[in-house]
Amino acid sequence: MTELAATDPLPKPKRDIAPILLPVALAVVTIPLIGSPSTWLTLTAASLAMGMMIFIMASGLTLVFGLMDVLNFGHGAFIAVGAYVATLVLAPFAASVQADSLWVNLAVLAPAALLSMAVSGALGLIVERVLILPVYGQHLKQILMTTGGLIVAEQTLYALWGPQIIPTPLPTSLRGSFIIGDVAIAKYRVLATLIGLAVFIAIQLVLNRTKLGLLIRAGVENREMVEALGYRIRRLFLGVFMTGSALAGLGGVMWALYREQVHASMSDDLTVLIFIVVIIGGLGSIGGCFIGAILVAMVANYGGFLVPKLALVSNILLMVAILMWRPRGLYAVTSR
Amino acid sequence: MTDLLKLSGVHTHIGRYHILQGIDLSVAQGQTTMLLGRNGAGKTTTLRTIMGLWQASRGEISLAGERIESRTTPDIARLGVGYVPESMAVFSDLTVKENLVLAARDGPLDDSQLEWIFGFFPALRRFWLSRAGSLSGGQKQMLSIARAIIEPRKLLLIDEPTKGLAPAIVVALIECLKEIKRKGATILLVEQNFFAARELGDNVLVMDNGTIVHRGDMAALASDVPLQERLLGLSLETHQ
């Protein structure tokens, strides 16, 4: 038998690391601009924490688009729902939240977060069946339907909880900062960063080490071929959609604690932010989403410190700059 | 000889366009049936309709006696149909190994089957852990075919495997397909390359404008130059 083209040189798989260097470069460049190393460290820690929370919220959106070509404009609703549901646990157990013991605090936080994820995930199931399935494959209607869904969800939250802001104080043991030399890093930010990293690593492990993950990645690239290999991708998609919704809910809880308040309109501001993140990252790319989230958070924190006036439009400027460089985002996953 | 696959009166619409206009064909068990025809004749659409990737708007499709025209693509694949699309559709972000792991739907990769495939596609062994996206066109085609035969399938649908490949590679690929034939596979093979068609086909179907315009023996067509010219607008002599 002929050595079929085995002698063809195999092009080295090129690792595209420029996007990864971007946040690093941004962090390095700002050191002299900010001047004080301790301020810089604090800002960097803040960026990482904020970036991780945004990543958790945005990851589901980008995966859902990548896998099924569905643009869910209502993704922000899961964030708000998650935050509100958490108050159902946090408010009645306010005493445990106030208790000065990490374990007691966690004993309330963990169930609150789990409940939020469960409710957001379940809501994801409903949204997928009711709003997305009927207009499957029609972008225009998808955008319209899910925008309608966002409004309905937001207004239902108002109807159920009222228009007032609900305070969600941080548990006592998570207040305050770790002081290292003259650098103060808020404890909650460390926790948020760790959770975000854990979620990122977990997603990467699933995507790269399990057959389920292989299927998702293959589905992102070519849905039809995955079906032609005999896999029922609709079910897979529903699973990813629910997971993404649940993650958005988790992000909502974390954001609520970070801001120490919950409000139904939080989904509006965050929707814009996560859209910018997934656009920057390249629709469908988890790695791009991760880097994009950190970049957005860095621009918000460093920018807010250096040129507060620009803070309002800094995200847009960042987006414009990145799309000028790469019109499909940092990592263009699909050919869509 | 029994028919494994049978289409009768199949029509397919894509959007507003009426592409397949009443296809009747059958593919005999254990044989290789060639599907020839001009560009745009509807060959790919026929395969996609069998695979359930387009919905037949009318007509019947049966596989081993079971009606499949209203089944979903995954269900059709699970009945034992392997598909090698025109675009090859390897998952370029996944490694060669991962592509085959996914293709082996029912369980872990079978070593003896792998060795058999490596026997005629040695490049796949060499680039086992490389990203499929970095393979050459010919290597991608091998991977795409390997995906379809990594587990035993009742029927293989292969769409223009020689498209865009260098002549030497085409020759090698034909040898591989012959090897797969020898294992007793039933194949419906779309080809533009008449040389390849003549080498591989037992039976032949010629399509034009969404219908079958000729069916018969491959050997008969291969020796009937005027018929080739009439059906395909080419003759073997000029094309070789």
Next chain:
Amino acid sequence: MMILSGDPPKSRVLTLVLIVIILALAATPFLFPGAKALNVAAKICVFAALVASYDLLLGYTGSVSFAHTMFYGIGSYAIAIALYGMGPNWAAIATGIVAGLPLAALLALAIGLFSLRVAAIFFAMITLAVASAFQVLASQLSWLTGGEDGRSFQLPELLRPGTILISKSLFGFEVNGRILTYYLVFATSAVMILALLRVVNSPFGRVLQAIRENRFRAEALGFRTVFHLTYANCLAALVAAGAGILNALWLRYAGPDTSLSFSIMLDILLMVVIGGMGTIYGAIIGAAIFILAQNYLQSLMGVASKAASEAGLPLLPGLLHPDRWLLWLGLLFIASVYFFPTGVVGRLRNAGAKKAGGVSH
């Protein structure tokens, strides 16, 4: 038919409904006394033009923009800032128009060129991001825009309610500056809608529809889709800014709630969908239905909510509270997209076509 650019409503019922709406709007100052009726009528005029311009984008090019209120707001704020800063004179109005319209067009050009250069799928998301940044910007630049309070201003003498043009003793109706302003709004809206009708029925409009049907095909046919889409984007922005100018003139005020908020964007979307996408006429019907409902049904909700709370029903009072208007809009929106995608105009035209088909058989 010249004035309709050869694109008549194509349904007898539809024609009738349109005529009724237009006559009612034209005669509102005389038929329905009171400030509320006139306000509602003016709002219908303004929104009919605004929604028609949005239809040019959504219905004819198939692209969802969330930045339409931004252009509307630019028009509103331009006129408000000019009249506030320069005093109530015609030069200020001219300045507002000369500043507002080009600004809107330029911004639309920038967004169009930028977001169409990158992946087309980003368009909706980018417009949303830009619009929300603009909203924040408008509320932060309070020295210019008046922040959350917005800008109130006076109109030139001629357009004020106190200016009596034709006294009551003459025809039994008083025609004052307010009524003149109303007709200014009415006429300008009508002209803009007719202009849009002309645009969509021009060769350019047909290219847009070809792009909507299949962008790649249109490109393959040699149309420069980026140019066409950007041009449509600019035209829509111009008309939206024009509608914003009318709105501010009518209200003698521009502020975030009346000209920039996201809920206006939602109203526009709803009006387009209810009226019928890709028909222009749908804008008039959608605006009329929606604004009438908004003004007269919303107060009914209050009554229902009170009744429910007096009856001691759980949840319902909260859900029916007039503040929850948006909730019902959202539900209505989803239902319309799902069950009623061609809108009122599409339905009426289909019904007409079916009947006509039945007769010819």
